[in-house]
Amino acid sequence: MKSAMMPQPYRVTARREETADTVTLDLAPLAAPLPPYAPGQFTMVYAFGVGEVPISISGGENGVITHTVRSVGAVTRAVCAARVGDTLGLRGPFGAGWGVPAPFGADLVLVAGGIGLAPLRPVLDHALRERDRYRHVLLLIGARTPGDLLYSSDHAAWARAGADVRVTVDRADRSWTGRVGLVTALFDELWLDPGRTTAYVCGPELMMRFTADALRARGIPEPAIRVSLERNMRCGVGWCGHCQLGPLLLCRDGPVVGYDHAAPLLTVKEL
Amino acid sequence: MMAPRDLLAEHPFLAGLEPRWLDNLAEHAHPVYRNRQHRLFAVGGSARHFWLIRSGLVVLDIHAPGRGDVVVESIGAGAVLGWSWLFSPYRWSFGAVVVEAIQAIEFEAAPVRRLMAVDPGLSAELTGRFMRVVVERLQATRVRLLDLYGFPTGAKP
Numbered sequence: 001m002k003s004a005m006m007p008q009p010y011r012v013t014a015r016r017e018e019t020a021d022t023v024t025l026d027l028a029p030l031a032a033p034l035p036p037y038a039p040g041q042f043t044m045v046y047a048f049g050v051g052e053v054p055i056s057i058s059g060g061e062n063g064v065i066t067h068t069v070r071s072v073g074a075v076t077r078a079v080c081a082a083r084v085g086d087t088l089g090l091r092g093p094f095g096a097g098w099g100v101p102a103p104f105g106a107d108l109v110l111v112a113g114g115i116g117l118a119p120l121r122p123v124l125d126h127a128l129r130e131r132d133r134y135r136h137v138l139l140l141i142g143a144r145t146p147g148d149l150l151y152s153s154d155h156a157a158w159a160r161a162g163a164d165v166r167v168t169v170d171r172a173d174r175s176w177t178g179r180v181g182l183v184t185a186l187f188d189e190l191w192l193d194p195g196r197t198t199a200y201v202c203g204p205e206l207m208m209r210f211t212a213d214a215l216r217a218r219g220i221p222e223p224a225i226r227v228s229l230e231r232n233m234r235c236g237v238g239w240c241g242h243c244q245l246g247p248l249l250l251c252r253d254g255p256v257v258g259y260d261h262a263a264p265l266l267t268v269k270e271l
Numbered sequence: 272m273m274a275p276r277d278l279l280a281e282h283p284f285l286a287g288l289e290p291r292w293l294d295n296l297a298e299h300a301h302p303v304y305r306n307r308q309h310r311l312f313a314v315g316g317s318a319r320h321f322w323l324i325r326s327g328l329v330v331l332d333i334h335a336p337g338r339g340d341v342v343v344e345s346i347g348a349g350a351v352l353g354w355s356w357l358f359s360p361y362r363w364s365f366g367a368v369v370v371e372a373i374q375a376i377e378f379e380a381a382p383v384r385r386l387m388a389v390d391p392g393l394s395a396e397l398t399g400r401f402m403r404v405v406v407e408r409l410q411a412t413r414v415r416l417l418d419l420y421g422f423p424t425g426a427k428p
Contacts, residue, residue: 114420144420170415172342177370179345182411188349204419
């Protein structure tokens, strides 16, 4: 397991500013690449001399790993500041993913809040690559303001590729002609088939709770609602226990878990 | 073109309503199409109608001095628009403007209130359905007040 704890050097080959505080980095290996990732897994990203942080994988192929990172602290600020040509360390990929592919003929409902769209992007990419496998592919996006929307230049292409993309923001002025409201309000426009729906939900924890409750109210069974949880991942392999959530070590047993497992844990304080 | 009675029966807000009540309500409802930028009502105006949205999008707005027209919430297909007609003084607290052309069912509020006054069963049923909408929107508003996307949870490394 030594290699799991040893960061591998990756070079920043592309950098895109998504919003005022969020960037997307393409990272190519300078030595042996990490093993292939599954959608929903994360890596530990090391900004040399600053620290290490868990970041969900938002894409990449042929050894390249793409991360979308929001600057919220010292390490993520350093990662976001990385320029093309800079080197970062990566460990991983770690954790349990979203569990795609879903069964043939399923309806996929992806619900993303804020930066939560980044971990869901590999699921969307998979669904659009195998569009014929699924009946409906719904992508519901919530953000704080129109300026905080991730990958906004890609939304039209996703729709052309067969996704039903619906966006809502918490607040906007009259220059915004889209929806304003909580992401759960988008369910009012939809008819969901409980027997065929698999939901993938990622965002702030309270947003995921309300979303899961809204899905349950529409008959979607809890095991078919998958949420991506966030705790203080450190080692990535279930050794250190920093990311414990009740009986789960989220770096190993998560970050993606079924809502049947997550629901009893999310209302317990200090857990 | 579908008759108002059939349109009412297929709208989610009235799903499962007793047929006799659908018949009664249909006498005071008619389908409408409103184009983009059409203002359905303005702040302080008399609340004479309410709508079941079948397609398109409406935003609720209010003018904030120094900030212009601020959008509070949007109302889309499958939703009900307008509840100020239920309570005195029957005046709109917010405005509503169409941002994506809508197809809707427009109700005359006063006769519906009279129907409710003489039929406690219908009154309880409609009030309960509006109450559910009010509660859902109140809870959604509370969650938005938390500004969840602005303050990420978990570690801040």
